Amino acid sequence: MEEAGPQDTDLASVRAAATRIADIVHRTPVATSRSLDLRSGRRLHFKCENLQRGGTFKIRGAYHALVRLAPDVAARGVVSHSSGNHAQALALAARVVGVPAHVVVPENANPVKRRAAEEYGARIVTCAPTLAAREETAEEVLRVTGGTLIPPYDHPDVIAGQGTVGVELLEQVEGLDAIVAPVGGGGLVAGVAVAATETDPRVRVFAAEPRGADDAARSKAAGRRLPQESPDTIADGLLTSLGERTWPILRDRVQAVLTVPDEAIVEAMRLFWERTKLLIEPSAAVAVAAVLSEEFRALDDIERVGVILSGGNVNLDALPW
Amino acid sequence: MEEAGPQDTDLASVRAAATRIADIVHRTPVATSRSLDLRSGRRLHFKCENLQRGGTFKIRGAYHALVRLAPDVAARGVVSHSSGNHAQALALAARVVGVPAHVVVPENANPVKRRAAEEYGARIVTCAPTLAAREETAEEVLRVTGGTLIPPYDHPDVIAGQGTVGVELLEQVEGLDAIVAPVGGGGLVAGVAVAATETDPRVRVFAAEPRGADDAARSKAAGRRLPQESPDTIADGLLTSLGERTWPILRDRVQAVLTVPDEAIVEAMRLFWERTKLLIEPSAAVAVAAVLSEEFRALDDIERVGVILSGGNVNLDALPW
Numbered sequence: 001m002e003e004a005g006p007q008d009t010d011l012a013s014v015r016a017a018a019t020r021i022a023d024i025v026h027r028t029p030v031a032t033s034r035s036l037d038l039r040s041g042r043r044l045h046f047k048c049e050n051l052q053r054g055g056t057f058k059i060r061g062a063y064h065a066l067v068r069l070a071p072d073v074a075a076r077g078v079v080s081h082s083s084g085n086h087a088q089a090l091a092l093a094a095r096v097v098g099v100p101a102h103v104v105v106p107e108n109a110n111p112v113k114r115r116a117a118e119e120y121g122a123r124i125v126t127c128a129p130t131l132a133a134r135e136e137t138a139e140e141v142l143r144v145t146g147g148t149l150i151p152p153y154d155h156p157d158v159i160a161g162q163g164t165v166g167v168e169l170l171e172q173v174e175g176l177d178a179i180v181a182p183v184g185g186g187g188l189v190a191g192v193a194v195a196a197t198e199t200d201p202r203v204r205v206f207a208a209e210p211r212g213a214d215d216a217a218r219s220k221a222a223g224r225r226l227p228q229e230s231p232d233t234i235a236d237g238l239l240t241s242l243g244e245r246t247w248p249i250l251r252d253r254v255q256a257v258l259t260v261p262d263e264a265i266v267e268a269m270r271l272f273w274e275r276t277k278l279l280i281e282p283s284a285a286v287a288v289a290a291v292l293s294e295e296f297r298a299l300d301d302i303e304r305v306g307v308i309l310s311g312g313n314v315n316l317d318a319l320p321w
Numbered sequence: 322m323e324e325a326g327p328q329d330t331d332l333a334s335v336r337a338a339a340t341r342i343a344d345i346v347h348r349t350p351v352a353t354s355r356s357l358d359l360r361s362g363r364r365l366h367f368k369c370e371n372l373q374r375g376g377t378f379k380i381r382g383a384y385h386a387l388v389r390l391a392p393d394v395a396a397r398g399v400v401s402h403s404s405g406n407h408a409q410a411l412a413l414a415a416r417v418v419g420v421p422a423h424v425v426v427p428e429n430a431n432p433v434k435r436r437a438a439e440e441y442g443a444r445i446v447t448c449a450p451t452l453a454a455r456e457e458t459a460e461e462v463l464r465v466t467g468g469t470l471i472p473p474y475d476h477p478d479v480i481a482g483q484g485t486v487g488v489e490l491l492e493q494v495e496g497l498d499a500i501v502a503p504v505g506g507g508g509l510v511a512g513v514a515v516a517a518t519e520t521d522p523r524v525r526v527f528a529a530e531p532r533g534a535d536d537a538a539r540s541k542a543a544g545r546r547l548p549q550e551s552p553d554t555i556a557d558g559l560l561t562s563l564g565e566r567t568w569p570i571l572r573d574r575v576q577a578v579l580t581v582p583d584e585a586i587v588e589a590m591r592l593f594w595e596r597t598k599l600l601i602e603p604s605a606a607v608a609v610a611a612v613l614s615e616e617f618r619a620l621d622d623i624e625r626v627g628v629i630l631s632g633g634n635v636n637l638d639a640l641p642w
Contacts, residue, residue, distance in 0.1 A: 029350070050598045112595075270637060274433075277371045277633035279598040312598035316591060316642065 008156035009249065011198035014163035014191060017064045021161060024096055025060055028052050030172045030306075035275045040291050043304045045173045047165060050280050050312025054116070056237075057165050057310055058089030058152075061187055064161030065150045066093045074099050077147035081138035083109040085237055085311055086152035091122035102145060104137045106130075110236060112315045153187030154243025163191025169306045170199050177301065181308040182286045183207035183216045183257065184238035186246030188310060193253035204302070207250060207257045208290035210235040210265060216242055216250060217257040234262045234320050237283030237311065258296055260289040266320045268292055282320065284309040329477035330570065332519035335484035335512060338385045342482060345417055346381055349373050351493045351627075356596045361612050364625045366494045368486060371601050371633025375437070377558075378486050378631055379410030379473075382508055385482030386471045387414045395420050398468035402459035404430040406558055406632055407473035412443035423466060425458045427451075431557060433636045474508030475564025484512025490627045491520050498622065502629040503607045504528035504537045504578065505559035507567030509631060514574035525623070528571060528578045529611035531556040531586060537563055537571060538578040555583045555641050558604030558632065579611040586610050587641045603641065605630040 031046040049057035066078055077100035080087045087103040094101035101122040105114055106129035118124055127137040142149055151158065165188065170176065179196050181189040186207075193205040209216050212233035219226045219242055228241040242250060250257075260268075269285035272278065280288070287307050290296055352367040370378035387399055398421035401408045408424040415422035422443040426435055427450035439445055448458040463470055472479065486509065491497065500517050502510040507528075514526040530537050533554030540547045540563055549562040563571060571578075581589075590606035593599065601609070608628050611617055 055598065273600055273637060277376065277600040279594055279600060316594060316640070319637070319640070321637065 008245065009159045009163065009191065009194045011195060013156065013160040014167055014195045017157070017160040018164040018167050020067055021060060021064050021164060024053075024063055025164070026052050027168055030169065031276060031278060033276050036272070040305070041297055042291065042302060044291060045169070045176070045304065045306050046276070047169045047306060047308045048278065049165060050278060050284060050309045054085070054089045054092045054120075055311055055313040056085040056089060057162060057188055057308070058085045059092055060164050061153070061158035061161035062086060062089040062150060063093035063096065065155060065157040066090070066097055066099070068157045069148060073148055077102060077145050078150045079138055079141050079145070079147045080104065080150055080152070081134040082152035084113045085313060087122070088113050088117045088120065088313070090150055091117040091120035095121045100145070100147070102141045102147060104134050104141060106134060110315055113313055116313065152240070153185035154245045156245065159187050159191045159194075159245060159249070161191070162188045163195040165308060166192035166195030167199070169308070170196060170203075173304065173306060176203055176304050176306045178204045178206060179306040179308065180206045180208050180258070180287045180290050180296075182235070182238055182283050182310050183209050183250070184213070184283065185240040186216065186242045186250050188308065189254060190246040190249035192308065193249055197253050204255045205253060206290065206296070207254050208287040209257050209259050210238055210286055211259045211261045213239050214259050217259045219247060220251065220254070220257050223251070234265055235283040235286050237281065238286065258290040258293060260286060260293055264289040264293065270321055278309070279312045279314055280309050281311045281314050284311050329566065330480045330484065330512065330515045332516060334477070334481040335488055335516045338381075338478070338481040339485040339488050341388055342381055342385050342485060345384055346485070347373050348489055351490065352597060352599060354597050357593070361626070362618055363612065363623060365612060366490070366497070366625065366627050367597070368490045368627060368629045369599065370486060371599060371605060371630045375406070375410045375413045376632055376634040377406040377410065378483060378509055378629070379406045380413055381485050382474070382479035382482035383407060383410040383471060384414035384417065386476060386478040387411070387418055387420070389478045390469055394469055398423060398466050399471045400459055400462050400466070400468045401425065401471055401473070402455040403473035405434045406634060408443070409434050409438045409441065409634070411471055412438040412441035416442045421466070421468070423462045423468060425455050425462060427455060431636055434634055437634065473561070474506030475566045477566065480508050480512045480515075480566060480570070482512070483509045484516040486629060487513035487516030488520070490629070491517060491524075494625065494627060497524055497625050497627045499525045499527060500627040500629065501527045501529050501579070501608045501611050501617075503556070503559055503604050503631050504530050504571070505534070505604065506561040507537065507563045507571050509629065510575060511567040511570035513629065514570055518574045525576045526574060527611065527617070528575050529608040530578050530580050531559055531607055532580045532582045534560050535580050538580045540568060541572065541575070541578050544572070555586055556604040556607050558602065559607060579614060579617055581607060581610040581614055585614065589613055591642055599630070600633045600635055601630050602632045602635045605632050
């Protein structure tokens, strides 16, 4: 089965990543909320990657992939054709290392994320809002600069970098029964699933997905990787399909994919802001909505839950309520 | 001079308050932000009372005043005719202690704050939006219930309670040169000024005030307490006049009152949300705006600054941008 591919990421590689990125990446705090505990019927431990450098967990994977390049290769720069948080994180990582970053951004990208990538010093190359245009433009940038493409999730160094969230969370909170992380391309949940299940096989890892972009849930149900077509959700960080490397990890190590409708995402986002005073973006609210869902509340033998707040980069001019 | 009154609050009373409230009140974290450091030209240490129980520092003073009552007096309940954060905090404090809270709320009060007081179990008594109506209604409630009025700021136990913010901040951050706190009635800045200047006379305490409600700045300039008439500012927690007890402390222990226009408050609030992912309300943004102001940046011999984020109770349906 071609799609299964090698599972390159293991606990050792995630731990090695944690060591490599420790000086640059924040060890983010874990927040709690009595009122959300009451509503979920569980004890929730929120891993605050919204307080991470760049506003999302993405710096972990981007920086890790960058420092794994040979110095002469890194010096030619890095390229991203993902819009949004990965591009922003790669721009920040490149600035930290002192190499150029070139970011191909579709014209319709979230302006907050685009502006942040610019502020981090990336060169922005705009293109039409199609995957084909993005890939073509990125090819051209790679050819001209001699730089290296750093993919947003389907790369072993990226997955290992994102997995460091899980290593930290397990160190910070004892006795977790479950971890819930949002899934888009799957880099975060795959890395966390490897770290968690290899550290403590008792921990159950769940992916949280918007109902309007439910390729992970459909793939899990079908037993094979299905693409995401025409995603329609407010969670703009979770529009992409699973990758060749993230899918088999999700298939084998993630217990279930919990899907939530946009109304629940918006409600969870607002409730979370009001109760914790922490800004989370819609993609992070997907995980909060999942732990508040009937489906999750009905599961047995889960008391302590780690919830990964993936990011906090919100367009404050277009709040969804 | 009638207005000067006795200065009942000293470091010993603030420290005693800290001990009395320690089991109930959160020791809030201190946040930092490289990007705000750059913009201010200083090293800023944000004391996160927006993460306090009830969403503001007010629980410190309200709970402290309540536990200082004799048990049989407390059992008859507590009454507030202040709208907003104090009422909410008093409701929460009363619930913790297990006594009734009666809150007189003008019809035009911030609905978020009113709803929160209700959720904490307070009995809400609405009245016309005038000071006279509020006082009359509160008198009636006091007469009927035999309860005790807990004022929002001009009370030694309340001031000592709010001062515990300063005790904590000085324990959490070494070498502070200055502390900036918002001023409305003055309970917070007075308590903090006592705690800070008696702990370390080198620390300079500044009050931050909206230009549209600048009674503290005018009082300080005149050398006597002047009332706030017709306040006009987005910072709805800072509309009130200084009290008889808070004024002399501000006069003697606060170095200067920094006033900021509403545009700067809104800009600081939004910038703070975007950069730190922490929700602060306009009244807290007043202190952020003050440290970003030309006036404050021009001061010499200030490197490390404590900034007190007084609260995070924002009406998410009416953001000011």
